[in-house]
Amino acid sequence: MRYFLNRVGFLLLSLWAAMTLNFVLPRMMPGNPAEAMMAKFQGQLSPQALTALEKQFGLTNGPILVQYFDYMRSMLTGHWGLSFSYYPTKVTTIMSTSLPWTLGLLGIVTLISVAFGTLVGILIAWKRGGVADGIIPIVTMFLQAIPGFWLALVMVYFLGFKLGWFPMAHSYGNSVQVGYNVNYLFSIMNHGFMPAVVVFLGGVSGWIIGMRNNMMTTLGEDYVVFAEAKGVSKSRLIFAYAARNALLPQLTSLAIALSSIIGGQILIEQVFSYQGIGYQLTSAVSNEDYPLIQAMFLVIAVTALVINFIVDMLYGRLDPRVRRGGATS
Amino acid sequence: MVTDPNNPVLQIEDLSVAYVTNDGFVNAVNDINLTLYPGEIVGLVGESGSGKSTMANAIMRLLKGDAIVTKGRVKILGRDVYEMSEKQLRQFRWSKMSMVFQSAMSALNPVMTVETQILDTLTSHDKSMTKAQALERAKELMNLVRIDTKHLKSYPHELSGGMRQRVVIAIAIALNPSFVIMDEPTTALDVVVQRSILNEIRRIQEKVGFAILFVSHDFSLVAELASRVAIMYAGRVVEMTPSNTLSLMASEKHHPYTIGLLEAIPELTADEVIITGIPGNPPNLRTLPSGCAFHPRCPFAEEICTKERPVAVTVGPSDIECHLYSGKGMKQHV
Numbered sequence: 231m232r233y234f235l236n237r238v239g240f241l242l243l244s245l246w247a248a249m250t251l252n253f254v255l256p257r258m259m260p261g262n263p264a265e266a267m268m269a270k271f272q273g274q275l276s277p278q279a280l281t282a283l284e285k286q287f288g289l290t291n292g293p294i295l296v297q298y299f300d301y302m303r304s305m306l307t308g309h310w311g312l313s314f315s316y317y318p319t320k321v322t323t324i325m326s327t328s329l330p331w332t333l334g335l336l337g338i339v340t341l342i343s344v345a346f347g348t349l350v351g352i353l354i355a356w357k358r359g360g361v362a363d364g365i366i367p368i369v370t371m372f373l374q375a376i377p378g379f380w381l382a383l384v385m386v387y388f389l390g391f392k393l394g395w396f397p398m399a400h401s402y403g404n405s406v407q408v409g410y411n412v413n414y415l416f417s418i419m420n421h422g423f424m425p426a427v428v429v430f431l432g433g434v435s436g437w438i439i440g441m442r443n444n445m446m447t448t449l450g451e452d453y454v455v456f457a458e459a460k461g462v463s464k465s466r467l468i469f470a471y472a473a474r475n476a477l478l479p480q481l482t483s484l485a486i487a488l489s490s491i492i493g494g495q496i497l498i499e500q501v502f503s504y505q506g507i508g509y510q511l512t513s514a515v516s517n518e519d520y521p522l523i524q525a526m527f528l529v530i531a532v533t534a535l536v537i538n539f540i541v542d543m544l545y546g547r548l549d550p551r552v553r554r555g556g557a558t559s
Numbered sequence: 560m561v562t563d564p565n566n567p568v569l570q571i572e573d574l575s576v577a578y579v580t581n582d583g584f585v586n587a588v589n590d591i592n593l594t595l596y597p598g599e600i601v602g603l604v605g606e607s608g609s610g611k612s613t614m615a616n617a618i619m620r621l622l623k624g625d626a627i628v629t630k631g632r633v634k635i636l637g638r639d640v641y642e643m644s645e646k647q648l649r650q651f652r653w654s655k656m657s658m659v660f661q662s663a664m665s666a667l668n669p670v671m672t673v674e675t676q677i678l679d680t681l682t683s684h685d686k687s688m689t690k691a692q693a694l695e696r697a698k699e700l701m702n703l704v705r706i707d708t709k710h711l712k713s714y715p716h717e718l719s720g721g722m723r724q725r726v727v728i729a730i731a732i733a734l735n736p737s738f739v740i741m742d743e744p745t746t747a748l749d750v751v752v753q754r755s756i757l758n759e760i761r762r763i764q765e766k767v768g769f770a771i772l773f774v775s776h777d778f779s780l781v782a783e784l785a786s787r788v789a790i791m792y793a794g795r796v797v798e799m800t801p802s803n804t805l806s807l808m809a810s811e812k813h814h815p816y817t818i819g820l821l822e823a824i825p826e827l828t829a830d831e832v833i834i835t836g837i838p839g840n841p842p843n844l845r846t847l848p849s850g851c852a853f854h855p856r857c858p859f860a861e862e863i864c865t866k867e868r869p870v871a872v873t874v875g876p877s878d879i880e881c882h883l884y885s886g887k888g889m890k891q892h893v
Contacts, residue, residue, distance in 0.1 A: 451665065452660055452662045452665040452666045453665060453666055453667055453668040453669070454668075455621065455623070455660070456660055456666040456667075456727075456730075457668065457676075457679070458621075459619060459621055459652060459653065459657070459658060460652075460653050460657070460679070460680045460683070460730060460733075461649050461650065461652060461653045461654075461680065461683040461684050462679050462680075462683050463649075463683060466679070466683075470671075471668055471671075474670055475668070475669070475670055548670065549669075549670055550669075550670060550714040550716070551669060551670075551714070551716050
C-alpha cells in the first residue's frame, strides 16, 4: 500500500512537471501564434486582423502567473484550444480521431510482438544449442536490421501497388460504413496488416533475444537447479521458476517501447498514410500548428508517465522485493 | 522408514567424473568408492577444487554442462541412479535422496513465498495430496526446523540467512528421504548461526534418521559431526577414517595429507598456537602429478611416490592410499 501511494505521488508530481514545462517552453520561443499565422499569410493581414487573431487565440500580456493558472485550468478542463492547420477544429477533436488509431494498431502489435517474442525466447533458451536456437535469433535480427520505413516502402510497392493484395493508404476504406459491422472491421484489419507486419518485424527480435538471454542467466541460478532437483515438473520449472524471474527486465523494456509508440513510428504512419498521431504530428510540425504540437507533446508525456506507472505496479506484483522495499540480496 | 542396517543407502563404485574441455577430458573425480549405511553421518573433506561438489552433484545426477560420468556406478537403496529414465529420476530424487545446496542462500526462488516452494516439493511427488494435507505437512516441517509457521507466507528476502538455510533443510527433508547430501550447508553463515544450524541438523537427523553425506572444507566441523570422514585430494578419496582418530593426540596412522590438515587446525586451548600449513598449492587437474598426486607437497615423498599411484590399504581403522603403508616404499610406517 505504501508502495502504491508512493508511486501515485510520483505520478502526480511528474504530471505536474510535464504540464508546467509544456507551458514554459513555448513561451520561451520568439513570437506568438498570431504572428505565426500572420507570417503564414505573408503580411497580407492588417494590424487590426492581428489584434483580432490575438483576441481569438486568447493571447494576453497579463502577468505570467495568471496566464499559468489559466493554462492549467484549461488543460485540466479539456479546453486545449483550436488547431491552426485545421482551423477552427478543436485540438481535442483531432487528438481523439488520431490517437485511437495509433494506440489500436501499434499498441496491439507491440503487445503481440512482446508476447510472441517472450514465449519464443523462453523456448529457445530451454532448448539452448538446438536448431531453433541457432536459426531464429539470426533471422529475426536480420529482419530487425532492415529500416522500418524502407520495408514499408517495399511492401507498399510490391504488395500494395504491384500485386494489389493490400490497400496502400489510410486505416479503412472509403466505401465501408463506419460502425460495428463486419465489413468495417475487415477493412481495418486489411489496412492495418502491412503496418502491423513492419512494426512486428521491427521489434520482435529484441524481445526474443532479450528473453532468451535473461532465461539463460536465470536457468543457471541455484534456485532453478534446486527446483529441478526437488522434482518440480518441467513446465512449472520453465514458467514459474525460471521465466517469471527472467520476465522482469522485459517489463522495463516494455515500458520504454510502449512510451515510444505514441510519438514513435512517425515514418511508418507517414509511408502508409495512416492517420494516427505520428502522421498528425508530422503535419502539425510542418504547418507550425502550435496548439496541436503542444497538445501532442503533452499527450506523449502523459502516456509515458501513465505507462510507467502501470509497469511499476506490475513490477510490484511480480517481484515482492520491490513491493516491500528493502531488498537484501 | 524401514531400512536394513546392512543394506547401504548409498553405494558409490569406482565413480569417475570428467569435465569435457577443448583440450580433452579433465578428471575431477577419480575412482571413488564410498558406502553409507542407514542413519550414518559421513563427512567428505577436501580443499577447494578437490572434487567434493562435483561428486555430490554426480550422486544426485545433477551434473550440468560439460561434466560427465565416465565410469562407475551410483546406487541409492540398491537402485542405480544412472539407469533410471528421466521420469523415474524425477520421482526418485528427493523422495529417497535429497540435497542441501552449497549456495543454500540462493537456493530459494526470490519471487515465491516459502509456502509455495515447500508445497511444490510435496505436490510434485504426490499428485493425490490435497492442498490442506500439503499445508499440514509444510507446517510440520517448519516446526521441525523451528521456524514460526507464520513465515510460510514470507518471501526469502524477508528471512535471515539462518532462517533461509532452515527452510532449505525443511525442503530437503520434506519427503522423508533416506539419504541427504549436505554440500557446505553452513559456508555462507556466520559462526554463531553455523553452530545453531549444525545443532539443528544433528537434532533432526537423530529424530528422523536419514543418512547424511556432509561435504565441507571445514575439517574440525566435519570431525565433530560425522562418524566417518572421507578425505579427498585431487579427485580421489585418499583416506577413509573414523572421526575419533582425527586428532593430533590420537595414535592412529594417517595419510600425510590428513596429518597436514590436522596440523593446520588452530588449537584454542593451547598456550602457544603453532599453525603449520601444507606447503605448495593444490594441483592443477589438467596436469596432475604422476604417481601419487600429493607427492610434490608431501614431506615423506620418495621415489616410488612419483612413479606409482598407491592403492588403498587398511591401516588400523582407516583405509589409506599411501606408499607409507603400501609396503612398497622405503620408509615403512606400519
